[in-house]
Amino acid sequence: MEKHDLVIIGGGPAGLAAADSAYESGIRDIVILERDHELGGILNQCIHNGFGLHTFNEELTGPEYAERYIRRILEKKIPFILNTMVMDITKDKVVTAINHEKGMFKIKAGAIILAMGCRERPRGALNIPGYRPAGIYSAGTAQRLVNMEGFMPGRKVVILGSGDIGLIMARRLTLEGAKVEVVAELLPYSGGLKRNIVQCLNDFDIPLKLNHTVIDIEGKERVTGVTIAEVGSDRKLIPGTEEHYDCDTLLLSVGLIPENELTRLMGASMNRVTGGPDVSESLETDVAGVFACGNVLHVHDLVDYVSQEAKLAGKNAAQYLEEKDGDRELKKERRIPIYAENGIRYTVPMTVSPKKMPDTVTIRFRVANIYKDIFESVYVDDKRILHRKKQIVAPGEMENISLTRENLQNISHPGKITVKLEET
Amino acid sequence: MYDAVIIGGGVTGCSVARELSRYHGKFCLIEKEEDVCCGTSKANSAIVHAGYDAEPGTLKAKLNVEGNMLMEPLSHELNFPFRRIGSLVVFMNKEEESVIHELFERGRKNGVPGLRLIDRKELLFMEPGISPEAGGALLAPSGGIVCPFLLTIALAENAAVNGMEFRFNEEVTAIQKAEKNYEVNTSVGKIQCRMVINAAGVYADKFHNMVSKKKIHITPRRGEYILLDHASSGIVRHTIFQAPTIAGKGVLVTPTVHENVLTGPTALFIENREGNNTTQAGLDQIMHDSLRAVPDIPFRQVITSFSGLRASEERGDFVIEEPEDAPGFLDCAGIDSPGLSSAPAIGKMVAKMIAEDLSLKEKMSFIREREAIPDPKAMSIKERNLLIRKKPAYGNIICRCEGISEGEILEAIHRVPGAKSLDGVKRRVRAGMGRCQAGFCSTRVMDILERELKMSPGEITKCGGASVLVMGKNKEAYSKWKSTTL
Numbered sequence: 001m002e003k004h005d006l007v008i009i010g011g012g013p014a015g016l017a018a019a020d021s022a023y024e025s026g027i028r029d030i031v032i033l034e035r036d037h038e039l040g041g042i043l044n045q046c047i048h049n050g051f052g053l054h055t056f057n058e059e060l061t062g063p064e065y066a067e068r069y070i071r072r073i074l075e076k077k078i079p080f081i082l083n084t085m086v087m088d089i090t091k092d093k094v095v096t097a098i099n100h101e102k103g104m105f106k107i108k109a110g111a112i113i114l115a116m117g118c119r120e121r122p123r124g125a126l127n128i129p130g131y132r133p134a135g136i137y138s139a140g141t142a143q144r145l146v147n148m149e150g151f152m153p154g155r156k157v158v159i160l161g162s163g164d165i166g167l168i169m170a171r172r173l174t175l176e177g178a179k180v181e182v183v184a185e186l187l188p189y190s191g192g193l194k195r196n197i198v199q200c201l202n203d204f205d206i207p208l209k210l211n212h213t214v215i216d217i218e219g220k221e222r223v224t225g226v227t228i229a230e231v232g233s234d235r236k237l238i239p240g241t242e243e244h245y246d247c248d249t250l251l252l253s254v255g256l257i258p259e260n261e262l263t264r265l266m267g268a269s270m271n272r273v274t275g276g277p278d279v280s281e282s283l284e285t286d287v288a289g290v291f292a293c294g295n296v297l298h299v300h301d302l303v304d305y306v307s308q309e310a311k312l313a314g315k316n317a318a319q320y321l322e323e324k325d326g327d328r329e330l331k332k333e334r335r336i337p338i339y340a341e342n343g344i345r346y347t348v349p350m351t352v353s354p355k356k357m358p359d360t361v362t363i364r365f366r367v368a369n370i371y372k373d374i375f376e377s378v379y380v381d382d383k384r385i386l387h388r389k390k391q392i393v394a395p396g397e398m399e400n401i402s403l404t405r406e407n408l409q410n411i412s413h414p415g416k417i418t419v420k421l422e423e424t
Numbered sequence: 425m426y427d428a429v430i431i432g433g434g435v436t437g438c439s440v441a442r443e444l445s446r447y448h449g450k451f452c453l454i455e456k457e458e459d460v461c462c463g464t465s466k467a468n469s470a471i472v473h474a475g476y477d478a479e480p481g482t483l484k485a486k487l488n489v490e491g492n493m494l495m496e497p498l499s500h501e502l503n504f505p506f507r508r509i510g511s512l513v514v515f516m517n518k519e520e521e522s523v524i525h526e527l528f529e530r531g532r533k534n535g536v537p538g539l540r541l542i543d544r545k546e547l548l549f550m551e552p553g554i555s556p557e558a559g560g561a562l563l564a565p566s567g568g569i570v571c572p573f574l575l576t577i578a579l580a581e582n583a584a585v586n587g588m589e590f591r592f593n594e595e596v597t598a599i600q601k602a603e604k605n606y607e608v609n610t611s612v613g614k615i616q617c618r619m620v621i622n623a624a625g626v627y628a629d630k631f632h633n634m635v636s637k638k639k640i641h642i643t644p645r646r647g648e649y650i651l652l653d654h655a656s657s658g659i660v661r662h663t664i665f666q667a668p669t670i671a672g673k674g675v676l677v678t679p680t681v682h683e684n685v686l687t688g689p690t691a692l693f694i695e696n697r698e699g700n701n702t703t704q705a706g707l708d709q710i711m712h713d714s715l716r717a718v719p720d721i722p723f724r725q726v727i728t729s730f731s732g733l734r735a736s737e738e739r740g741d742f743v744i745e746e747p748e749d750a751p752g753f754l755d756c757a758g759i760d761s762p763g764l765s766s767a768p769a770i771g772k773m774v775a776k777m778i779a780e781d782l783s784l785k786e787k788m789s790f791i792r793e794r795e796a797i798p799d800p801k802a803m804s805i806k807e808r809n810l811l812i813r814k815k816p817a818y819g820n821i822i823c824r825c826e827g828i829s830e831g832e833i834l835e836a837i838h839r840v841p842g843a844k845s846l847d848g849v850k851r852r853v854r855a856g857m858g859r860c861q862a863g864f865c866s867t868r869v870m871d872i873l874e875r876e877l878k879m880s881p882g883e884i885t886k887c888g889g890a891s892v893l894v895m896g897k898n899k900e901a902y903s904k905w906k907s908t909t910l
Binding site for chain 2 (some may be wrong): 102129
């Protein structure tokens with residue numbers, strides 16, 4: 001069986017940054033397994049700008065951002081295998097993969113970084129009634145068609161869901177000659193970034209209808225129209241609010257799901273809210289030596305944050321590889337759980353070890369609704385250790401807060417950490 | 425001059441086609457869609473019923489029990505997935521219990537093997553996920569599940585290998601009796617034939633009524649379904665029915681041969697023969713009714729919902745006969761439930777009738793077996809690597825959710841009748857059938873179809889006809905593009 005110190009599953013932004021960082025930390029025997037025919041992942045189809053403001057202090061397109069990292073991989077001569085699909089990962093870190101050259105093969109890994117990204121939620125998951133004609137696309141599929149293949153998925157478009165890809169595609173399709181009639185959003189707020197609502201909808205006079213959803217799809221062969229209606233606070237249809245739109249295309253931008261089939265197969269414990277694995281502050285799952293970063297861990301809105309997270313995963317995987325088994329045992333320590341409460345949906349990481357942790361740990365989290373003039377607080381047991389005011393927080397924008405080693409040192413035998421929103 | 429023309433490429437038409445291809449003669453099957461299995465056969469419960477539902481003495485009773493017996497050997501001959509998992513009809517109260525006893529009696533009269541009433545304890549042992557309210561059940565060990573797509577496609581492929589001609593995208597517009605023969609007018613031209621087999625599903629009455637004064641009347645009865653992801657697999661091990669009512673066999677919960685969970689159907693008579701849409705009311709009803717028997721169905725794991733139309737004839741039984749005033753015109757009409765279960769028996773019965781009418785001779789050269797498209801997932805690593813070495817496309821995974829390789833897709837496209845669209849590929853090898861519902865693989869499958877069938881991107885469809893997937897190039901007016909490429 002082939003053996004490698006570090007196997008990275010996925011050559012998108014997370015996998016690339018993780019590989020780069022592991023190399024920087026001294027690991028040389030690395031292999032990246034990528035299922036597509038090129039590195040870069042979903043960035044390759046994100047030809048709009050807005051990437052890299054945090055990482056490179058400049059505004060790049062998706063392919064440009066990917067290229068910066070791909071160049072590092074090439075310069076460092078980090079091996080990668082393309083067109084390769086990972087089929088299985090076991091708890092003892094044997095990776096089974098397949099491609100057309102090597103067939104099915106196994107790699108025994110010293111450590112693994114999961115960087116498989118996410119996929120889009122399909123129509124079926126929403127159970128929208130109606131016909132099932134051609135012309136119903138997830139926003140990402142439409143993005144691939146337009147940006148990579150040069151074809152229009154349709155000409156008269158209704159978009160359901162105001163996730164970032166849907167918003168970006170509203171603008172793209174308009175620029176390419178389609179008419180985007182409306183963007184309907186089931187929730188009372190958009191799941192996308194504020195800047196995307198301004199730049200992709202408002203600038204093109206595309207209406208955004210909050211508290212609206214598609215209740216019927218018409219068309220036997222190709223979509224001929226959809227019916228949109230308003231929903232109440234219980235998300236149930238309000239009769240009499242139905243509006244019909246003639247269109248040939250329905251785009252869905254109704255959420256992303258971390259792609260964790262392999263993680264589940266491996267038996268790592270999963271988080272119900274994020275859809276990703278539970279991880280410690282070193283981004284390690286509860287399977288020792290298996291780390292996760294990027295959208296497979298939780299869905300990000302900025303690739304810059306993915307790169308930051310992946311860098312940490314790469315560094316920690318390297319550290320894991322350098323530790324002797326005995327050291328690992330010695331350093332085993334109870335993990336303190338981090339609870340998300342009162343308006344916070346989840347946190348990443350989900351646990352922290354006070355002795356193992358670095359000087360600062362970034363806790364990323366999302367809020368459950370739009371809140372104005374609110375305080376983000378962190379408690380250790382009953383003691384509030386952090387408290388900061390935010391003018392506005394929204395589910396579409398990931399928040400983060402830094403926890404320092406000092407924060408925890410002054411408390412003897414801490415039992416739990418709680419992140420919550422408070423009014424005062 | 426054809427000896428026989430079959431109208432309709434559903435499971436009934438394809439079963440007749442396969443059985444008829446045992447005989448010498450010139451036959452064809454005409455289908456208005458681009459592929460077989462595009463109507464009722466693609467959207468149903470995928471159940472092989474045991475045969476206790478139908479009234480004793482009816483064609484339904486006879487052909488269901490026969491079809492059930494034939495399904496297993498047929499699944500070995502033609503290599504499609506069939507599993508005899510058994511079915512349970514669960515009762516919740518005294519009234520339902522008496523209905524179950526009636527079913528038991530009816531089943532015995534119909535000759536259903538192995539029927540047994542089981543008590544609550546045994547039921548809960550067999551199916552721990554059943555509602556604790558359940559009092560017991562009727563167990564029919566011969567009940568089974570089948571892949572309706574692969575059953576129909578396997579029949580069609582085997583018929584084609586044995587000389588059956590398939591004519592797709594051709595719609596029958598008129599049928600006239602001329603002297604001894606029939607003249608069938610289609611959207612493509614005129615066909616002369618000695619016999620017409622009417623397997624036109626929800627349109628069968630239209631064709632029957634063109635040649636016979638004794639009218640039949642078919643009303644589509646819509647059934648909606650919800651399909652759950654593999655992750656839900658295992659919540660039930662048998663097909664779980666509830667006690668039937670006048671409206672039908674009620675909402676069932678069943679594993680599928682591909683390890684999803686299927687629940688449905690509703691039953692609503694409608695006017696529109698193309699009305700296979702789902703409705704909020706229908707989906708709500710399924711979610712409500714199914715939970716009565718199986719309380720923990722994880723509806724969070726829905727991957728799709730769909731609906732099919734049962735072709736119900738007003739007298740309630742299958743109509744498989746030549747009308748007195750139209751000899752040579754053979755109806756296979758009113759094939760609603762248990763039509764899928766009965767299909768193997770209907771094929772045999774109808775082919776025999778045709779052979780007798782036309783004095784056809786059996787071929788010595790009939791090929792009875794059909795190879796399945798290789799399923800690498802069922803292979804050992806060694807076998808799989810041998811296959812990949814021979815055909816590297818089997819190492820190229822296209823559909824991530826179901827793990828389908830390019831090799832399987834190529835096979836689906838190049839068989840006869842082969843896949844010409846995304847849905848054609850999906851029904852044959854499940855690319856796009858998984859939890860992401862083709863979000864990832866559709867553009868890849870489009871590329872393969874384009875390359876293999878030498879189609880332009882604008883010609884590639886979801887399911888034939890006007891179901892085009894792209895509408896022109898970026899920044900180009902659609903009208904201009906359409907006029908130059910289509």
